Amino acid sequence: xxxxxxxxxxxxxxxxxxxxxxxxxxxxxxxxxxxxxxxxxxxxxxxxxxxxxxxxxxxxxxxxxxxxxxxxxxxxxxxxxxxxxxxxxxxxxxxxxxxxxxxxxxxxxxxxxxxxxxxxxxxxxxxxxxxxxxxxxxxxxxxxxxxxxxxxxxxxxxxxxxxxxxxxxxxxxxxxxxxxxxxxxxxxx
Amino acid sequence: xxxxxxxxxxxxxxxxxxxxxxxxxxxxxxxxxxxxxxxxxxxxxxxxxxxxxxxxxxxxxxxxxxxxxxxxxxxxxxxxxxxxxxxxxxxxxxxxxxxxxxxxxxxxxxxxxxxxxxxxxxxxxxxxxxxxxxxxxxxxxxxxxxxxxxxxxxxxxxxxxxxxxxxxxxxxxxxxxxxxxxxxxxxxxxxxxxxxxxxxxxxxxxxxxxxxxxxxxxxxxxxxxxxxxxxxxxxxxxxxxxxxxxxxxxxxxxxxxxxxxxxxxxxxxxxxxxxxxxxxxxxxxxxxxxxxxxxxxxxxxxxxxxxxxxxxxxxxxxxxxxxxxxxxxxxxxxxxxxxxxxxxxxxxxxxxxxxxxxxxxxxxxxxxxxxxxxxxxxxxxxxxxxxxxxxxxxxxxxxxxxxxxxxxxxxxxxxxxxxxxxxxxxxxxxxxxxxxxxxxxxxxxxxxxxxxxxxxxxxxxxxxxxxxxxxxxxxxxxxxxxxxxxxxxxxxxxxxxxxxxxxxxxxxxxxxxxxxxxxxxxxxxxxxxxxxxxxxxxxxxxxxxxxxxxxxxxxxxxxxxxxxxxxxxxxxxxxxxxxxxxx
Numbered sequence: 001x002x003x004x005x006x007x008x009x010x011x012x013x014x015x016x017x018x019x020x021x022x023x024x025x026x027x028x029x030x031x032x033x034x035x036x037x038x039x040x041x042x043x044x045x046x047x048x049x050x051x052x053x054x055x056x057x058x059x060x061x062x063x064x065x066x067x068x069x070x071x072x073x074x075x076x077x078x079x080x081x082x083x084x085x086x087x088x089x090x091x092x093x094x095x096x097x098x099x100x101x102x103x104x105x106x107x108x109x110x111x112x113x114x115x116x117x118x119x120x121x122x123x124x125x126x127x128x129x130x131x132x133x134x135x136x137x138x139x140x141x142x143x144x145x146x147x148x149x150x151x152x153x154x155x156x157x158x159x160x161x162x163x164x165x166x167x168x169x170x171x172x173x174x175x176x177x178x179x180x181x182x183x184x185x186x187x188x189x
Numbered sequence: 190x191x192x193x194x195x196x197x198x199x200x201x202x203x204x205x206x207x208x209x210x211x212x213x214x215x216x217x218x219x220x221x222x223x224x225x226x227x228x229x230x231x232x233x234x235x236x237x238x239x240x241x242x243x244x245x246x247x248x249x250x251x252x253x254x255x256x257x258x259x260x261x262x263x264x265x266x267x268x269x270x271x272x273x274x275x276x277x278x279x280x281x282x283x284x285x286x287x288x289x290x291x292x293x294x295x296x297x298x299x300x301x302x303x304x305x306x307x308x309x310x311x312x313x314x315x316x317x318x319x320x321x322x323x324x325x326x327x328x329x330x331x332x333x334x335x336x337x338x339x340x341x342x343x344x345x346x347x348x349x350x351x352x353x354x355x356x357x358x359x360x361x362x363x364x365x366x367x368x369x370x371x372x373x374x375x376x377x378x379x380x381x382x383x384x385x386x387x388x389x390x391x392x393x394x395x396x397x398x399x400x401x402x403x404x405x406x407x408x409x410x411x412x413x414x415x416x417x418x419x420x421x422x423x424x425x426x427x428x429x430x431x432x433x434x435x436x437x438x439x440x441x442x443x444x445x446x447x448x449x450x451x452x453x454x455x456x457x458x459x460x461x462x463x464x465x466x467x468x469x470x471x472x473x474x475x476x477x478x479x480x481x482x483x484x485x486x487x488x489x490x491x492x493x494x495x496x497x498x499x500x501x502x503x504x505x506x507x508x509x510x511x512x513x514x515x516x517x518x519x520x521x522x523x524x525x526x527x528x529x530x531x532x533x534x535x536x537x538x539x540x541x542x543x544x545x546x547x548x549x550x551x552x553x554x555x556x557x558x559x560x561x562x563x564x565x566x567x568x569x570x571x572x573x574x575x576x577x578x579x580x581x582x583x584x585x586x587x588x589x590x591x592x593x594x595x596x597x598x599x600x601x602x603x604x605x606x607x608x609x610x611x612x613x614x615x616x617x618x619x620x621x622x623x624x625x626x627x628x629x630x631x632x633x634x635x636x637x638x639x640x641x642x643x644x645x646x647x648x649x650x651x652x653x654x655x656x657x658x659x660x661x662x663x664x665x666x667x668x669x670x671x672x673x674x675x676x677x678x679x680x681x682x683x684x685x686x687x688x689x690x691x692x693x694x695x696x697x698x699x700x701x702x703x704x705x706x707x708x709x710x711x712x713x714x715x716x717x718x719x720x721x722x723x724x725x726x727x728x729x730x731x732x733x734x735x736x737x738x739x740x741x742x743x744x745x746x747x748x749x750x751x752x753x754x755x756x757x758x759x760x761x762x763x764x765x766x767x768x769x770x771x772x
Contacts, residue, residue: 176693177539177540177543177692177693177696177697178671178672178676178689178692178693180539181532181535181536181539181672182672182673182674182676183674184532184535184539185532185672185673185674186674
């Protein structure tokens with residue numbers, strides 16, 4: 001595999017926020033048991049993402065990097081694929097690696113870092129590039145983080161809406177065999 | 190990619206093929222076990238490598254992505270569980286079981302009212318294992334009376350509140366003073382199986398079968414050995430989280446992946462109680478624990494398998510431009526010649542998807558993120574491939590009443606799932622899944638048996654399969670209406686409803702059968718069933734097949750293949766879940 005280059009990096013979200021970091025940020029303090037947003041996500045930037053776009057194939061690497069000392073190792077990583085995950089369709093590879101390790105990808109693809117262009121939180125746009133199914137799951141994973149910080153839950157949800165409604169969940173497929181065929185016909189007009 | 194030393198591909202194939210197939214009719218009996226090939230592979234799947242290498246990115250300790258959506262904005266749902274359906278003994282607690290973890294203070298924040306005859310019945314509320322609110326009467330429920338239960342403000346872990354939950358239960362007149370009878374099993378294995386195998390240091394579980402609902406708050410499991418939990422060493426018998434998983438009627442002890450058992454013999458002490466607090470005599474289980482070496486994990490690497498329903502290789506040497514799967518559907522009567530509805534591609538795809546869905550479910554014990562079954566080849570990379578469709582391609586075309594090979598499928602056995610690129614589409618010997626062979630044999634048997642009655646196969650497919658006198662889907666005058674987007678069963682005529690039911694039944698039967706065959710053959714390529722004696726293998730000297738009542742049986746007939754309850758055995762599930770260590 002050839003050496004790849006990192007085309008950009010994006011400050012994303014906190015995967016493992018230490019109490020110290022939260023204290024420094026002053027954002028999203030713990031509200032106690034009755035608050036929906038009880039877990040804090042700091043605005044401090046303890047994680048970065050980089051997208052590598054080599055030229056030897058249609059793939060994307062999103063590498064999330066975090067400070068190992070910033071919190072419990074692996075905290076909240078389980079909300080993402082916590083090991084190299086190969087995903088259908090766009091051939092998106094989500095890797096998680098420790099700070100300082102090389103960010104590498106097997107193939108190139110279109111740019112992902114366009115969250116600001118879409119008026120979305122950058123992390124949502126990032127995952128809006130994922131195939132459906134995976135997209136919903138990862139988008140909501142990130143949405144959840146956003147919600148934890150949101151002072152206005154409704155606004156946060158509205159912001160998420162484009163990413164969440166873009167593709168219907170696969171599980172919505174009718175279970176009846178004939179019903180599925182009717183649905184296919186209906187979609188074909 | 191694995192590198193194999195000292196064994197040629199031809200040798201490997203010849204050895205592995207010996208027992209990889211299913212012989213539905215046991216006609217050939219040619220499943221003689223062969224010597225499994227020695228493990229000579231070396232993998233470096235998770236090992237960090239030099240910069241510049243794709244494999245160089247280190248993975249975190251794996252935890253599966255939760256199956257459900259991760260944005261939790263919905264409140265929990267509850268159901269009431271009493272010791273006997275909706276009835277309970279007057280001295281027994283009742284449970285409110287949530288479908289998701291509850292808030293750690295849910296029992297304090299909830300408001301529960303229990304009334305009987307218009308009077309409140311005093312009680313206490315506790316939280317058990319994050320999933321259950323345990324409601325225990327102070328004294329007893331009103332004997333022989335109905336009770337109404339109201340729970341308000343039940344918070345899930347993320348603070349979403351279920352505003353109101355109402356239910357009812359009956360309290361019997363007699364107190365429950367008898368201890369339940371409980372069968373506890375490690376990894377759901379038979380006791381003799383559990384004694385022989387080595388279990389992995391992470392992921393062990395204990396399943397409980399009880400004639401009464403067990404009390405998730407009182408019941409405990411103690412590990413009589415020092416363990417590591419969340420990175421810290423804990424002494425033997427340490428207090429650990431309860432680790433109970435539901436449903437309450439089939440309680441399971443499922444420690445998180447953060448719990449690591451020590452190597453060697455580990456004993457578990459189970460103190461179990463029913464909802465009335467009656468204790469079971471202390472149970473003890475023991476397991477031989479070993480570390481599952483990352484290189485020996487069956488799914489140390491991701492397994493991508495292309496289940497190819499588009500292959501065209503049957504009968505041998507006469508590819509005709511029509512996929513074998515399509516030809517199967519013509520024979521089973523789920524497609525009609527000439528495609529009168531213009532839906533043949535959609536039908537073939539829909540049924541293939543459903544069959545694959547069934548296969549996925551049957552192999553569901555494997556790590557979800559590590560095993561991918563797909564209908565199309567991925568855009569890059571070389572996946573494993575299994576061809577599905579047609580009859581046994583090694584046989585010449587036959588007439589309906591000719592002999593059947595009895596071979597429904599065949600795939601190479603891959604010890605420990607060391608190889609991830611098996612190509613199960615060869616012709617000599619024939620590899621793949623052959624639904625056409627099943628049709629051939631079952632249709633012949635159905636016709637021969639008609640004087641005495643209809644076989645199960647005949648009952649399902651006689652309305653559709655032309656060779657059985659049926660009218661295939663698309664050729665019947667009613668079929669066009671059944672697939673009209675505006676059609677609903679509510680407005681169907683009796684004839685339409687009957688035709689629709691026949692089609693639905695046949696589609697389920699076919700996809701169950703093909704899904705089971707696909708799962709069986711793929712399981713061979715994933716390392717099942719390792720034939721040697723435990724702990725090196727799973728089943729001793731029974732060849733590459735498993736118990737006769739299970740999916741990995743070497744002889745499966747239509748009645749069992751179509752049965753949705755057919756599943757892998759506990760040993761096979763534990764292997765796929767990477768809960769066993771094979772040496």
